[in-house]
Amino acid sequence: MFSEVQFQNYGLPEEGLEQYSKKWEGKCCCLLGMKVLQRTTRGRSPGLFSLIDSLWPPLIPLKVHGQSQDSQEIDGRVPAPSFCYILGACPDEKSVEMVEEPEPQVLDLYLPPVVHSLKTILQNVGSACRCSFNAQVIFKRLQVENGARCGTAVFSLYVTDPVLQNAAHHVPRVLQVVVTSSCILGADVVDAVRNALPCVIFFRDAVKETDKIICVERTVLSLQWSQQYSIDGVDFTQMTGPVKLDELDSTTNLNTLCTVKGTVVGVDEDAAFSWPECNRCGNGKLVESPGDTGLLYCRHCHQPVTEPVTKMELEVFLQCPWTQHPVKVKLHQETIASLLMSSNRDEGGYELECVLGKEVGPLSCYVRSLATHPSHKIGLDEIRLS
Ligand SMILES: [Zn+2]
Structure with missing residues (x-):
């Protein structure tokens, strides 16, 4: 028989689950003033039963209910319980008392976590x-x-x-x-x-x-x-050195991380834009300075910004060796900066065509979308791993 005891008023997360785990886990405790809140089943509480299943079968041999200790022991093929009780504890820490000298069989019930790679x-x-x-x-x-x-x-x-x-x-x-x-x-x-x-x-x-x-x-x-x-x-x-990711290929799944490298064969002009940022605090929402100074003003720093930092958003199409369809990548600021470094800046900003034909990567990326149709493109966001 398993039961779950719920504590309503414990000071989580300040005190921390860990505190209570250390104090009570694997110990024999006497619980005072419990009340039955609910009898629940596999159908109603699948999450709770997946946990119970992970504790099944118990370490000590099972015995048939109602028979004496000497009776035949059941092997581990007994199915896990199909119901359990959810109990409510008093909102008072004193309702849990550690039993100093418990019966050894009770302690044998404890199954510590099994940690795998x-x-x-x-x-x-x-x-x-x-x-x-x-x-x-x-x-x-x-x-x-x-x-x-x-x-x-x-x-x-x-x-x-x-x-x-x-x-x-x-x-x-x-x-x-x-x-x-x-x-x-x-x-x-x-x-x-x-x-x-x-x-x-x-x-x-x-x-x-x-x-x-x-x-x-x-x-x-x-x-x-x-x-x-x-x-x-x-x-x-x-774990030494930078973390290795899998290379993007036809088996890559959505919402995973991968690396990609390839040749820039196009730029999404509609998605390209730049904006000035405050060089002190990084605020990207600068306004015009009061008065006719021609400077930008940062409302976070309450100062004019004399040397704004230009930030850019840029999405490029990469031709990769393993597929004939270009992959769309939203580039990280640092990659954009290094791509544009060699290009000349005209009055209207950067000439985006200058990035065509350049080799990039391997870039660490998050897979935002996958091509489910020939007209769709794989969409990646370049990321920086910590
Ligand atoms: Zn600022």
Whole structure:
């Protein structure tokens, strides 16, 4: 019998899930003042049961209900439970008491997480199963997407590990992890993802999908990654040098990362534009200075901008060796700057034709759209990996 105990008023995420995990996980506790909130089934709570399935069968031999200890033990082929109870705990930390000297059988019920390498998860873990792994997060992307199964996607993390980086070609080098809004994140994880990439994160009980991994309710992300439960023993100190991505080809999937190189055979003139930015704060919305100075003015700095920085948006068509259809790439500022460096600037701006025939790449890119029709083009956004 499994039950889930819900705590309503604990101070998350300040205190952190980790705090409670460390304190209670694998321990024998006496829970006071519980009430049954719900009896639930596989159909009603698929997420909860995917977690229960990951704990099945238990480490200790199963026994037939109602029979004595000496009776015949059942083997592990017993199906996992089809229902469980959701219990509500008192909104008071004192309602959980650690049992100092528990019976050994109770402690034997604890099944620590089994941590695999990403390659093992890709190759051996079934779809919709829970999995745990340490991974280096190299890129994030906000995503507004209505995931039908797992709530609304909040953002995608792109992760890798040393095994994937050095694997032969039949597994991707980088994997997409979608973090949905139902996954509760600690403040330290949010901060690291926002400001401190690349970083190594321990993903616990995420859900494996065909070509990606999803963090849903009951998935825990933690910066305290460890080798402790690792079966495959992935060593992140082996991650040296820049992260390798797969090259764009006909097998590349949507929303993945890749590298591309090729020759510029066209420029999307309609998508090309430039704007001045404040050289102090990077504000791209400058206004004319008050008075007739002819200068631009930054409302963030409250000062005129004497040396504005010109920024450009530029999308080019690349001819790549593996396909006859050009690939459309929205270039990063630095690539645009280096492409235009050699060109002459006239009064109206840059002469865009000057980039034609130039070789670019390999560029790190995010796959924004795939060609589903001959008139469509593969659309990439060039990115900078942290
Ligand atoms: Zn400014």
